[in-house]
Amino acid sequence: MSDDIWILGINMTKFGKHPDLDTVDLAAQAAMAALADGGVTMADMGVLAAGNLIGGGGLGQQLQKQIGQTGIPVYNVSNACATGATALRTAIMAIKAGECDMGLAVGVEKLAGAGLLGAGGTAKSDKNVYEPSGRYGAVTNTDGRIGTNNMPGTFAQIGMEYGHKYGGTSFELFAKISEKNHSHSTLNPLAAYTKKMSLEQIMGDMMIAYPNTRPMCSANCDGGAAAVVISGAKLKTLSLEQQRRAVKVSASVLTSDPWSESCQVLPDVNTLTRMASTQAYEQAGVGPADLDLVELHDCFATAELVHYDNLQLCEQGGAVDFFNSGAPWRDGTMPVNVSGGLQSKGHPIAATGIANIWEVCHHLRGEAGDRQIQGARVGLAHVIGLGSACGVHILEKSAA
Amino acid sequence: MATAVPIVDYLVLGDDPHLIARECTGCGARFFDRRNACASCFATTFADTPVATTGELKAFTIVAFAAPGVPVPFVAGVVDCDGTSVRGNVIGVDPDPDHVALGMKVKLTTYVVGTDDDGTEAIGFGFAPLEA
Numbered sequence: 001m002s003d004d005i006w007i008l009g010i011n012m013t014k015f016g017k018h019p020d021l022d023t024v025d026l027a028a029q030a031a032m033a034a035l036a037d038g039g040v041t042m043a044d045m046g047v048l049a050a051g052n053l054i055g056g057g058g059l060g061q062q063l064q065k066q067i068g069q070t071g072i073p074v075y076n077v078s079n080a081c082a083t084g085a086t087a088l089r090t091a092i093m094a095i096k097a098g099e100c101d102m103g104l105a106v107g108v109e110k111l112a113g114a115g116l117l118g119a120g121g122t123a124k125s126d127k128n129v130y131e132p133s134g135r136y137g138a139v140t141n142t143d144g145r146i147g148t149n150n151m152p153g154t155f156a157q158i159g160m161e162y163g164h165k166y167g168g169t170s171f172e173l174f175a176k177i178s179e180k181n182h183s184h185s186t187l188n189p190l191a192a193y194t195k196k197m198s199l200e201q202i203m204g205d206m207m208i209a210y211p212n213t214r215p216m217c218s219a220n221c222d223g224g225a226a227a228v229v230i231s232g233a234k235l236k237t238l239s240l241e242q243q244r245r246a247v248k249v250s251a252s253v254l255t256s257d258p259w260s261e262s263c264q265v266l267p268d269v270n271t272l273t274r275m276a277s278t279q280a281y282e283q284a285g286v287g288p289a290d291l292d293l294v295e296l297h298d299c300f301a302t303a304e305l306v307h308y309d310n311l312q313l314c315e316q317g318g319a320v321d322f323f324n325s326g327a328p329w330r331d332g333t334m335p336v337n338v339s340g341g342l343q344s345k346g347h348p349i350a351a352t353g354i355a356n357i358w359e360v361c362h363h364l365r366g367e368a369g370d371r372q373i374q375g376a377r378v379g380l381a382h383v384i385g386l387g388s389a390c391g392v393h394i395l396e397k398s399a400a
Numbered sequence: 401m402a403t404a405v406p407i408v409d410y411l412v413l414g415d416d417p418h419l420i421a422r423e424c425t426g427c428g429a430r431f432f433d434r435r436n437a438c439a440s441c442f443a444t445t446f447a448d449t450p451v452a453t454t455g456e457l458k459a460f461t462i463v464a465f466a467a468p469g470v471p472v473p474f475v476a477g478v479v480d481c482d483g484t485s486v487r488g489n490v491i492g493v494d495p496d497p498d499h500v501a502l503g504m505k506v507k508l509t510t511y512v513v514g515t516d517d518d519g520t521e522a523i524g525f526g527f528a529p530l531e532a
């Protein structure tokens with residue numbers, strides 16, 4: 001029995017506005033294309049993991065009714081922005097457990113026009129009679145009075161905290177990170193935004209939460225992504241062409257927050273990401289220096305900076321120098337987010353954790369066209385959802 | 401005469417307003433909300449402990465765009481109060497990057513958030529620059 005896990009087929013839909021497609025349509029489009037890409041059908045699938053965050057639940061069974069009901073176990077997965085990676089990992093675990101030899105993972109979201117993430121919560125009136133409620137005994141709405149609950153503000157502070165600790169950050173530095181990703185997406189026809197933006201445009205755009213302006217925030221959009229995973233033993237029974245295009249999952253890791261002093265005051269996205277990357281490098285038997293490309297969770301420009309460090313692409317504390325060296329540009333020594341990342345490719349939440357793997361696979365297969373990273377053999381895909389959950393996958397080109 | 405209530409139960413009003421943390425008696429981890437057990441060591445007993453009222457601003461953002469009903473712009477931040485991280489707004493400064501800086505020394509201060517139908521005032525807290 002082989003312990004190897006491979007991606008056999010994978011697909012992402014165009015990210016952007018899909019007014020004529022509902023959540024199930026997008027999931028079906030990605031799932032059917034992933035099956036076709038792998039040269040298999042629903043009859044081959046032994047498990048289905050379906051990720052969706054805001055659609056109301058039960059996506060997996062709804063999807064089966066559109067693409068094939070075969071009675072296999074369905075896991076409906078919801079794990080914040082790590083939902084897609086969690087769905088993929090669920091299918092991988094089923095194969096590792098020996099329950100089946102092939103599985104399908106899907107992530108999909110309809111978000112176009114959703115506005116600010118995490119800005120929800122009804123603004124209570126200051127009228128009536130004050131009565132303490134909830135775990136903080138609050139007598140009125142605290143969002144905006146005791147810090148901020150919104151995502152742009154939360155991740156802004158995460159980037160600023162890094163700047164306070166190590167120095168070297170500025171509004172301009174964070175905007176330059178965004179400039180990179182908006183430049184990268186010009187080569188990605190599936191990205192929600194494909195227009196280059198100058199540094200001046202980015203810095204001059206609407207301020208959302210300093211230092212993040214609008215183009216420095218992840219782009220809400222619709223999209224789906226799906227992957228067919230297979231055991232190494234089963235893969236050997238398939239055609240040489242299928243074996244050649246298959247991509248090895250050298251590491252699949254999911255972590256949550258270990259307790260740290262301030263993690264309940266400002267989310268600590270660093271500790272669990274560092275843990276996940278350490279475990280992933282160990283599992284894969286590769287180091288950061290072996291990576292040819294990285295897709296990381298740049299939900300905001302301020303987040304990308306800290307993850308250079310958390311994923312150990314640079315020395316601890318060295319993220320600013322790493323960026324300023326030009327390394328994470330597509331022609332640099334460690335290309336990061338050549339897809340355009342969440343800021344420009346878009347962030348349909350549950351799709352993101354599979355779409356980033358699609359991007360890496362695309363390069364490892366040598367099928368990335370204009371934006372191909374030449375000779376790519378090893379890549380890493382990272383997502384993080386607040387709460388928190390962090391998924392890291394390391395992928396390797398087939399030797400066949 | 402108007403009575404006053406704190407905006408949250410970990411704010412103690414009076415002559416010397418301050419915050420209290422629920423400190424785990426097992427490991428010393430501090431929490432501002434009610435806990436069933438300690439997230440760090442799983443112990444189940446906590447003791448109320450006063451938190452230092454001065455500290456250093458270790459992270460901030462200036463929120464320009466927020467949920468309906470939240471007045472903008474405002475400065476949200478995290479203050480290191482002698483080893484305890486506290487979430488709060490920076491107040492008493494112009495909410496722009498020229499007037500707020502990482503590492504700035506700040507002090508806890510209180511203000512009236514609103515008044516209810518019985519005339520009770522809700523008292524909020526924020527952090528103002530120490531040398532203002």
Ligand SMILES: [Zn+2]
Nearest residue numbers: 424427438441
């Ligand atoms: Zn404890």
